[in-house]
Amino acid sequence: MSVQMPSRQSWRERWAGLFFVGPFLLLFAVFLLWPTVSGLWNSFFNTSLAGVDQEFLGLQNWREMFADSAVWSSLKNTLIFTAMSTPPLVVIALVMALLANRTGVLGWLLRFAYFAPFVLPATVVTLIWVWIYEPGFGLVNGLLTAGGFAEIDWLNTENRAMLAVVITTVWWTVGFNFLLYLAALQGIPEQVYEAADIDGASERQKLFRITLPLLRRTTALIAVLQLVASLKIFDQIYLMTNGGPNYATRPIIQYIYQNGFTNYRIGYASAISYMFFAIIVVVAVLQFKLFSGSKEDSA
Amino acid sequence: MTDGSAPSRPRRRAVLGGLLGTGALALTGCSTGRQKARIREWNLFGGGDGARLQQIHQQYVEQHPDVRFEAHTLAWGPPFYTKLAMSAAGGRAPEVATLHLSRLKGFSPTTMLDPIPLDLLNEAGVSESDFLPEIWKRCHVDGVLYAVPLDQHPFVLYYNTEICAKAGLLAADGRLKPVTGVPAFLDMLKAVKETTGKFAASVETTNPWRMWWTLYGQLEGKFFDESGQRLILDDDKALEALSLMAKLSADGLTPRSANYAALVAQFSNGEAGLSFNGEWEVTTYQTAKLPFSMAPFPVLYDVPQFAGDAHTFVLPHQANRNRADTKATVEYIAWMLKNSTEWAVGGHIPAYQPVIKSKEYLSLKPQAEYRSVAPNVLFDPDAWFSGSGAQLQNEAGAAFSGVFSGQTTPKAALAQFKAATQKLLDTPSPV
């Protein structure tokens, strides 16, 4: 990159670069670096939102965190959500892309139907789905009772609520992965299939021998992006179940929010934030390793 | 477009006023340059209460053209309180907000609220003698007045008069025959269930705190010791209350699972002939033209106690509180109290005693039917994590909702609740 640097540089030339990166760096420092550092700092104090005087606590917040069963249960919920939502978000997206690829007239409509939910705000999505799950007069229970089944109070039943959130999430966000797959599919040269046609390959063979293997890298990419996105779950759960029933769906971000803002415990919330941060970094580093490896494979 | 132009006019004026009166404002804090006092009010009233408050506010605005008044309703419970605390921490809080009296101490009044200026309140024609002494005392923290009570709102019994007439539960005067004790209570519920064919009563199973606290209170159960640091819950009494709740749903007298919306819906559409709830849904049922009336919640055990709370007005902490705005705000509070008959129509028992004694209020039906319980309103336990919509109620909701749905036994639910409460006690107080 910096091969053709002239050795003789004026002062202006040397510092001109900072003019370009300056605005970004300023914002980066103020709104990303500083809170990252001050969050760590706060985690050693009993800082309160209420503004009462703070005291240095040393590692007390951290000790409390490791002993706090709610931290672990909300972390577990986060992982359960991730494990439940990631596979369907990959598989259904793939199925959608395979179905919608080369469908001609239907194409526009399908792309609209599959991706439209993604452009809706979380609140709109959850308002609609809370209504759909409503016992008594919601759509899902209306269909269940019409079919002679018993009603399920989806959002208030411990082992159903997370499933309900996952279904909503799949409906909402699968469109993005669908478009990623669609782009990958459209990147496969037509000649590959023409050659297969000449060899007399069936549609089935083309799917399993050509298409799916060529999508492997895309699948890995989508799976990892999805994994990280799912770990950061907050919006839907906060809006649909508020973490209930009996905290069965409360994710770690919500526990941070509750401690920091609802219970005013900024210091303690900072400690939990940092532990979660560490988990995200580990996942991201693994992801990076995976990809720097798989890139060479496909090259 | 209308949105952009309307607020911009006063704002320009405010800027001008600010320029002209900077010196005076800084020194005396009085409103030399400002033409209009500004009041932003935040409240947590949805549903019927919300609609009624809007009407009352409309009257207020019509009678006070000299005030820039702006009211906002935020979602009830934690969302409202979290936002209010965050705005007070952020220094840009509204001039006035509603607050449950049970939340006062936990809201860190010394840092997040501004004291109510007693002189201004008296000038506006409201004084200590206008309230029940017990309530007035509760509005103070460390001897300083931080809240002005608007009402009290106990847990009550709603009954559908048509259904109850059919079930033979009405007396000659058309009122529900009073019942006391568990067996009589169950008989009444069974009779209603037979008539509706579905449920006897609608309850909020997802948050049964009010019901449990009422029953436990009627058993004379205690919660914290004098110091407020130690949990002294009486297991037998707590289990008695929980077992009764479990029995109600097991026998199909109440739904196994119903959130607040369902509680209202089931009473509205006649699936339930009774409803156990706070008294604030009067407007909703009247709008729906439901034939109903209300009564105190039956005394099932030893003493009359009814879970409840009081709505108050508070002044959230502002970094730069303006005396003129504060004066107008206190006048607004006084106006709201004096006109609280209108508020009582929505179901609440006014805190302002001159209204309670007024003919207008006494003639309200069914709103005046349960006013006798006001002295027996049982407030939530006293702790920073307690009060309406606070953590303790959430923990109770989390633990006890399974008792209705049959997912947990009363014993397990109580153990979970006690553990959660102990954990909260062990948590260093942030206020």
Place this chain on the structure above:
Amino acid sequence: MRSTWTFPKVATAVGAAILGVIWLIPLLWALSTSLKPEPETTRSPITWLPEAPTADAYRSILEQGDLIRWFVNSSVVSVLVTVLTLLVSVLAAFGFSRTEFPGRRLIFGLVVAGILVPPQVLIVPLFQEMTGLGLVDTYWGIMLPQVVAPVMVFVLKKFFDGISRDYEDAARVDGASRWRIVWSVMVPMSRPILVAVGIFTFIGAWNNFLWPFIVTTDPSMMTIPVGLANVQGSYGLRYAQIMASALLGGLPLLIVYALFQRQVVRGVGDAGIKG
């Protein structure tokens, strides 16, 4: 071969259509609910279509006026976030790609590390910072943290690295300054990717829930997603109104998407392949 209707093709089309209908049902159900008079919404068994369609719910929502205010807030915030993010990121990416200054590598390394910091873990200290700066309940408070997008700087820098230097050398011979080179060479050459990231920044800013939810406490400063969250919690049965406000809140981006579908679809592809 291509135009014949073989069985797999028909099956695919039918399957795709069924899935499409399933995906649209929630929205259609919301639409149907919003057009019912309130009592009909809670009737059981459910009615698929409103028996007496009415626009009352929409009327009362619009009369309340909050939604319009939130719409204005959302528009201001999303447009400015998009413009500022693109501006700041393009300049930074150019700086990292085409200029030398002391500490460039180290600083760029720091920026790349910044990608790892999830905004979610910053809500607590960032809110505190905003109270200190007096930016709670202001447009700047909502926008500025969203403008910091290290991943965009990273992606654009890589893209700029791939642009041959011949173009700018030619421009430089014509006497163009670096500033001119950014706008007359780099930006035009990276138009497709800028459109792609621009569209997604816009969607992201419009739909961002968590940060605006934290930093706005005054309902008149809220954006659509945050404001609508208040409707949800209120007691009472007004499902037609709730659905009407949800649909109105979602409508702007649905229209944007319907109009710019081609660019969005291509944008995701580009972003995916680049990312």
